[in-house]
Amino acid sequence: MKQRYVLRVNGRGMEAAAEAHESLLDVLRENLRLTGSKKGCNEAECGSCTVLLDGRPVVSCLVLVPDAADRDVVTIEALATDGVPHPIQRQMVEQGGVQCGYCTPGMIMSAYALLLDNPDPTDDEIRFAISGNICRCTGYGKIVKAVRAAAVEMKGQAGNGGAAS
Amino acid sequence: MSEDPSTETAEETRGAYSWIGKNVTKPDALEKALGATEYVGDMVVPGMLHGKILWADTPHAVIKRIDTEEAARVPGVHAVLTAADVPGSNRFGLAVLDQCALAEERVRSVGDAVALVAAEDEEAAEEAVAKIRVHKEHLRPILTYADALDPDAPKIHDGGNVFQHTTVRKGDLDKGIRESAAIVENAYHTHRMDHVPMEPEAGLAYVDPSGVLNILVGTQYPYRDRRQIAPALGLPMNKVRVIQAPIGGGFGRKDDITAEIHVGLLALKTRRPVRLVYTREESLVANTKRHPMAMNFRTGAGADGRLTFLDGDIYGDTGAGVSLGAYVIKKAGIHATGPYDVPNIRVDTYTLYTNNLTSGAMRGFGVMQAAVAHESQMDQLAHKLGMSPLEFRLKNCLKPGLASSTGQLMNEGCGIEATLRRIKDYMSARDLRFKRPEAAS
Ligand code: FES
Numbered sequence A: 001m002k003q004r005y006v007l008r009v010n011g012r013g014m015e016a017a018a019e020a021h022e023s024l025l026d027v028l029r030e031n032l033r034l035t036g037s038k039k040g041c042n043e044a045e046c047g048s049c050t051v052l053l054d055g056r057p058v059v060s061c062l063v064l065v066p067d068a069a070d071r072d073v074v075t076i077e078a079l080a081t082d083g084v085p086h087p088i089q090r091q092m093v094e095q096g097g098v099q100c101g102y103c104t105p106g107m108i109m110s111a112y113a114l115l116l117d118n119p120d121p122t123d124d125e126i127r128f129a130i131s132g133n134i135c136r137c138t139g140y141g142k143i144v145k146a147v148r149a150a151a152v153e154m155k156g157q158a159g160n161g162g163a164a165s
Numbered sequence B: 001m002s003e004d005p006s007t008e009t010a011e012e013t014r015g016a017y018s019w020i021g022k023n024v025t026k027p028d029a030l031e032k033a034l035g036a037t038e039y040v041g042d043m044v045v046p047g048m049l050h051g052k053i054l055w056a057d058t059p060h061a062v063i064k065r066i067d068t069e070e071a072a073r074v075p076g077v078h079a080v081l082t083a084a085d086v087p088g089s090n091r092f093g094l095a096v097l098d099q100c101a102l103a104e105e106r107v108r109s110v111g112d113a114v115a116l117v118a119a120e121d122e123e124a125a126e127e128a129v130a131k132i133r134v135h136k137e138h139l140r141p142i143l144t145y146a147d148a149l150d151p152d153a154p155k156i157h158d159g160g161n162v163f164q165h166t167t168v169r170k171g172d173l174d175k176g177i178r179e180s181a182a183i184v185e186n187a188y189h190t191h192r193m194d195h196v197p198m199e200p201e202a203g204l205a206y207v208d209p210s211g212v213l214n215i216l217v218g219t220q221y222p223y224r225d226r227r228q229i230a231p232a233l234g235l236p237m238n239k240v241r242v243i244q245a246p247i248g249g250g251f252g253r254k255d256d257i258t259a260e261i262h263v264g265l266l267a268l269k270t271r272r273p274v275r276l277v278y279t280r281e282e283s284l285v286a287n288t289k290r291h292p293m294a295m296n297f298r299t300g301a302g303a304d305g306r307l308t309f310l311d312g313d314i315y316g317d318t319g320a321g322v323s324l325g326a327y328v329i330k331k332a333g334i335h336a337t338g339p340y341d342v343p344n345i346r347v348d349t350y351t352l353y354t355n356n357l358t359s360g361a362m363r364g365f366g367v368m369q370a371a372v373a374h375e376s377q378m379d380q381l382a383h384k385l386g387m388s389p390l391e392f393r394l395k396n397c398l399k400p401g402l403a404s405s406t407g408q409l410m411n412e413g414c415g416i417e418a419t420l421r422r423i424k425d426y427m428s429a430r431d432l433r434f435k436r437p438e439a440a441s
């Protein structure tokens, strides 16, 4: 039986009618039409569905809707502000970290969670942070480079008193 | 680049007109990084139904009867289709039309589709698929190379289980053997491999007001798709439009038909838009893989360290359908010598039907499998001759003026020698040496 769930997605209250066994990923994609989070496996193997739940990265295919109710969900759609891409998004483009793009939103969300926590990560820390995200195209090197470049850029912005989003 | 344009080298001039070595931003990268790109599985159109496939759960069987009544009664179900509902030839395939869109009297692999459902939502479609009853009689499955080569084994297709035999012949094999100071002989096996594109296969189809069947699909080849879809569904070519959707990785497998014919048939029959998205499990079970190969190679070299001959057989398991297997396996034979100059050659390849999953194109297209064998042979020969594996390769690699196994003359595009020299410089600058792993006891 479907129930109504109140979710806080990207800072806005949203309602969705769903079965208790449905995943946060399905509700984001099908009910709320936020399709930036991808479904590569639906069983917590690939990371393409990564979102932030109360600030922590989770694979949303493994989160049941009731467990996401009344908590903060952040998806890829919220990263750009007023049409300006987030530094991680821009660096992914500039460093060639995007090929087919299917892993990209999940990859960026994992990197975003890392930089929230650790604004100056080592390459090993970046690699660890994205170790749950499979990319079949790039070979990861350029993604690591992009995250590093984004970290540097964000530190610069913070130092200048700019908004480090 | 040199500061002074007048001293620009030929290479630099060429470079100015080439994209190679330059950073180019992919035009669609930003949209993808924003999460805004819509792959087929992300698309929704008004009135859209959801398609589901019943796969064969057995590698080899005769289908006696399919009961669909119970499935058709599931609320929300609009169509339950079997081969009997296909208006066209029901056949597809890249080399030959040996695959059925929906299985007819025979199931030839667990990746064969048996029936299709379209329903209001995925749950109803899944429930209906579970209610389809397929009555079948199991046949002995042909799963190994030996089974496929056995002339008394059941035939998977009418023409027998050896689909194609190709040969490469050069020079005088006996002479090569006589001139050899060292010979190594080994059997190599490579495994079946899935491309695992991050986006599982998906299609969305609808019939537009002018009667054209439109199919959105993340494909590598829309026109060749259309050439297969139209006859399979009994439509003239100008009534099928394949629209290239963003593709979440292909690596060769989306060269073949994936969801196109199935989703197209559902849209034709229901007159509603239909979306069909594979689960990851379906993606692993269905559609083409990389060919497993068995390679028996005997390779020789003279006391001077020059290769003398290659004598080899390659068996490729193309599964229940040829797909591009005939070309992939033939290519493995052509590349069996690798980038080396071998004067005397006998190589035979066999493309074999089995009841395993159909194999087709995957990055490297047969060359990777052959490399496992020829590079291992090179290492072992070098060891036997007491030579460094790098020097042995330098001595034997193709150079401009030499010819490949099939007589193609090398020209400026032959880079193996320069590559090996770079490796040599790199290693000597760092005092690196090849180590041979301890022989397994
Ligand atoms: S879809 Fe959630 S981890 Fe793959």
Ligand code: FES
Pocket (backbone or CB within 6 Å): A097, A098, A099, A100, A101, A102, A103, A104, A134, A135, A136, A137, A138, B198, B248, B249
């Ligand atoms: S860009 Fe294709 S999977 Fe990562």
